[in-house]
Amino acid sequence: MTKLAYHLLEQTRSNRPVALKPSRAHGTTHARPGAERESITHRPSQLVSPAIMAIGRFQICGGPGSKGPRPRPGNGCPIKPPFPSMARKILHLDMDAFFAAIEVLRRPELAGQPLVVGGRGDPNERGVVSTASYEARKYGIHSAMPLRTAHRLCPHAVFLPVDYREYSRVSAIIKDLLRRFSTSIEDAGIDEAYLDITESELPSEHIASAIKQQINQATGLTCSIGIGANKLLAKIASDLDKPNGLTILGEADLEKRVWPLPVRKLPGVGPKTDEKLKQMGLRTIGALAEQPMARLVEAFGQAHGRWLYEAARGIDERPLVTHWEPRSMSHETTFQRDVGDWQVLARTLTRLVRRVARELRQEGYVGRTVTVKLRYGDFETHTHEKTLEEPTADPDAVQRAALECFAHFPLEKEVRLIGVRVGDLHKALATHTTSIAAS
Numbered sequence: 001m002t003k004l005a006y007h008l009l010e011q012t013r014s015n016r017p018v019a020l021k022p023s024r025a026h027g028t029t030h031a032r033p034g035a036e037r038e039s040i041t042h043r044p045s046q047l048v049s050p051a052i053m054a055i056g057r058f059q060i061c062g063g064p065g066s067k068g069p070r071p072r073p074g075n076g077c078p079i080k081p082p083f084p085s086m087a088r089k090i091l092h093l094d095m096d097a098f099f100a101a102i103e104v105l106r107r108p109e110l111a112g113q114p115l116v117v118g119g120r121g122d123p124n125e126r127g128v129v130s131t132a133s134y135e136a137r138k139y140g141i142h143s144a145m146p147l148r149t150a151h152r153l154c155p156h157a158v159f160l161p162v163d164y165r166e167y168s169r170v171s172a173i174i175k176d177l178l179r180r181f182s183t184s185i186e187d188a189g190i191d192e193a194y195l196d197i198t199e200s201e202l203p204s205e206h207i208a209s210a211i212k213q214q215i216n217q218a219t220g221l222t223c224s225i226g227i228g229a230n231k232l233l234a235k236i237a238s239d240l241d242k243p244n245g246l247t248i249l250g251e252a253d254l255e256k257r258v259w260p261l262p263v264r265k266l267p268g269v270g271p272k273t274d275e276k277l278k279q280m281g282l283r284t285i286g287a288l289a290e291q292p293m294a295r296l297v298e299a300f301g302q303a304h305g306r307w308l309y310e311a312a313r314g315i316d317e318r319p320l321v322t323h324w325e326p327r328s329m330s331h332e333t334t335f336q337r338d339v340g341d342w343q344v345l346a347r348t349l350t351r352l353v354r355r356v357a358r359e360l361r362q363e364g365y366v367g368r369t370v371t372v373k374l375r376y377g378d379f380e381t382h383t384h385e386k387t388l389e390e391p392t393a394d395p396d397a398v399q400r401a402a403l404e405c406f407a408h409f410p411l412e413k414e415v416r417l418i419g420v421r422v423g424d425l426h427k428a429l430a431t432h433t434t435s436i437a438a439s
């Protein structure tokens with residue numbers, strides 16, 4: 001923890017300290033009848049301000065010092081301890097219903113109502129749900145669901161258009177704030193981040209509480225934080241007590257808190273893997289942890305099988321990605337009504353190309369491959385790619401290539417979606433960037 005971060009944390013403390021208490025709702029975690037010892041390691045002697053208490057609910061389960069029984073899957077076969085060491089302390093932060101929460105801030109009258117943010121905010125149009133408020137989720141509405149389906153599930157929900165500009169603005173405030181707490185940060189999306197807090201001398205929950213409080217002060221929003229020995233466990237933890245949660249997963253918590261979860265809760269398990277695991281009779285992470293690696297590798301291939309084997313045991317050696325280079329930049333658009341007129345398609349493609357080229361230049365990249373994607377009304381999707389002689393960010397060069405690709409598509413059917421991607425990116429040389437910027 002840097003001096004600055006410590007100073008900020010000190011600021012969050014008030015003169016009237018109160019005892020740190022675990023969340024009552026999850027009290028069973030700490031007081032299992034017959035358990036040899038409680039896994040809670042942070043006694044009420046630790047003091048935090050009432051302000052912190054007001055923002056976060058605490059769930060502190062185990063920790064580096066706790067000595068719970070070694071995890072064993074249900075059939076009793078011993079497995080490798082999942083924590084080779086508590087060498088790392090990783091914090092995962094996830095904003096609560098981010099887009100919806102920002103909309104409620106702007107329009108307080110929407111508080112408590114089922115709210116769906118997606119597309120242009122019209123449930124009769126094409127588009128998917130970006131964020132549903134917690135009230136809307138009670139009706140079964142979730143992200144990536146078509147807006148029309150969401151409307152059917154909850155006709156009285158409020159539908160709002162996506163306002164990326166505003167969400168990005170708030171996101172930048174949050175990310176700036178996080179940099180006060182660690183220099184090692186992975187930006188995991190507009191409303192998510194991982195922080196490596198291993199170096200900090202302060203208890204994890206103090207850091208988490210300070211982050212929650214400062215985000216709330218700066219933006220009026222709440223977030224959920226999870227802390228674990230790696231990215232995988234931190235992410236699982238942040239999801240355990242949403243919204244406004246603070247969960248620390250220690251060594252003894254894998255068996256009690258992670259293994260009973262459905263396999264779908266494991267990062268990297270999507271609908272297809274979930275379905276396949278169900279067919280194999282594996283419904284919980286604990287059931288997955290009982291499987292020999294050979295069976296998983298046979299079913300899912302070397303890389304994915306290995307990941308499932310290790311993830312179910314809480315093992316994840318992935319480092320934080322604190323810096324990344326984009327591999328491609330792209331834009332696509334779905335038409336409100338399928339389009340058969342090739343001139344409309346070509347005009348749309350040109351507009352998308354200009355946008356991609358502008359972003360390439362803004363970010364200082366040049367690309368060598370241009371790909372055009374077309375999805376027909378029946379969802380059949382085709383792509384065509386052209387490799388350029390020289391990497392470029394020049395809109396005319398990209399446009400020429402894109403239109404050449406476009407000419408390869410049969411236009412016998414109406415088109416639902418069109419998109420363009422520039423890939424094989426390289427950092428533009430300074431002289432190149434300057435000449436383009438000047439043009």
Ligand SMILES: [Mg+2]
Pocket residue numbers: 094095096097098191
């Ligand atoms: Mg979120």
